[in-house]
Amino acid sequence: MSTVRSHVVLGTSLKMYFSHARTLAWAKDVAAILAAAPAVADGRVEFFVAPSFPALPEAVRILAPHPVAAQDVAAAETGAFTGEVSAGELAEIGVRLVEIGHAERRRLFRETDAEIAAKCAVVLGQGMTPVLCVGEPEAGDPSTAADVVVDQVDAALSAALPATTPRRVIVAYEPHWAIGAAEPAPAAYVQETCGIARERLLQRYPGLTLLYGGSAGPGTLTALGDAVDGLFLGRFVHDPRNLAAVIDEASALLDCFTH
Template identity: 50%
Template sequence: MTAPVTVGVSLKTYFGNARARAWFAEVAPRLQAHPGIADGRVRFFVIPTYLQIPAAIEAFAETPVLVGAQDVSAHPPGAFTGEITAAELAEVGVQVAEIGHAERRRLFGETDEVTASKAAASLEHGITPVLCIGEDARMSGADAASANLDQLAADLEGVPAGPVVVAYEPVWAIGATEPAPDDHIATVTRALRGAIDADAGRAGSVVIYGGSAGPGLLARLDGAADGLFLGRFAHDPDNLLAVIDEAAALADARSAS
């Protein structure tokens, strides 16, 4: 079987606890019944707030859905007030962790060095990093590919072997009305996948696209990305299931090729 198509959703802090629980309750049975999820053609992860993680784990317990965290401490357990360690996240069942998002970099000053430390902490506890990278300003596809390859190398500097989900999110496309142009995305994601595939320590890694991603994009990218990272579009479960349908169709096409 070929590698599954990966679809993820980060809820950021748009939902309060009650709203998140309602979303989990609506989405979980629909994903459980979806053949693409059930047979493994589509790998799906959801990343709620820290306080919503236990409810998400409970809601998706009978499904293959992975539950993640929106951040993780670079530090081990100890005197680090306010931090949430990878050890504790793994203990409660978290399987992926979003690291290096543009908002963490811009609002909280997180550097590539910090991002690498968080990726290392995650992998050391069996948590797969969802490593967010992307250029700040519009530029050519070739220049963007070069910039993102440099960022990828910096964010994985000293990080132990293990699979990662590389989430390419050009900063200028996050929250925009449209995603980046298809040819731009394809140029960057193919370059990133080439770099990841060349690293023997990153077997099982994938490259997905985020940044105003929505329906139709996976088909237009024609296999240049291994999946999508969704935001507010997925707040409507119908929209989310439409993308899951497209992901299953892409998985079928990849198997047939």
């Protein structure tokens, strides 16, 4: 399914790479970059970041009005769950998106489809947007990869979000085998996988935004054309100047689509 791009979404997760001080310094540098970008000012390029939990309140303040995401959330709404953070508290401090189901959470913490679905439900229940990470564990053919993507999205959303409900959901397609790799997955592979998956998913989830992650960097957005709505960026944007370069790339692509 081909689309005419009028809006690009860029996001990143800082995982556990930064200290608290470095996170806030990075956020201030990024806030200045966003303020200086015309395509961000007019809403054509949207950017969000998921810092660590302790940095969330200050990141929300520094980056306002741009959305800030949490890297995880408790599957329960409240209760005796030591060390967990509820969706309600995240919403209370101004968090607007929550990353759910990343490959590392699935692999290292053995998160199941049921847990991921419960997390999506509590996030949607608080009026926040899930950033649902999906992807196949091993390289194969695009049709099989698209089946995995659709199955994972359905497992996460079908109970909490009835079909055709126009609620915004961000799906970050990250082939597990491409995360942290030297190069992103081949553009033709991503284009075909996302094309098949998007056509099927938009019939059920009309508010869906599809991003590509997995070693995404300079040139990735251009290479993918209109196959995705944006990028979920990795360590490349630990240097804010690299984020500025991707915003410039997104702006140039949008100009091409509108002229």
